[in-house]
Amino acid sequence: MKKVSALIFKTNGEMVDVEYNDPIKLEEMQQAVGGYIEPIYLPEGKVMLVNEDGKWTGLEPNLNATAYLKSSMDYFNDVIVGDALLLEQKDFK
Secondary structure: OOEEEEEEEOOOOOEEEEEEEOOOOHHHHHHHHOOOEEEEEOOOOEEEEEEOOOOOOOOOEOHHHHHHHHHHOOOOOOOOEOOEEEEEHHHOO
């Protein structure tokens, strides 16, 4: 079975490499971000999945995920909250 590599940006500053079976299940993506997923598509063919309700539920800011997005997209001027999952767009189905 094919494996998919991804990276979880934790709010505590930790970054965790993870592997999933391809295709990644919706439940696995939701577990990684702690709720409903919202995709942010990046120019280099990656997608960052964040918690859709993170700001409404008061999740902590994720400084590493925010810095990653700002380095990838000059125009990004928001703050990511909660854990975030980064993967290749081709693996997000």
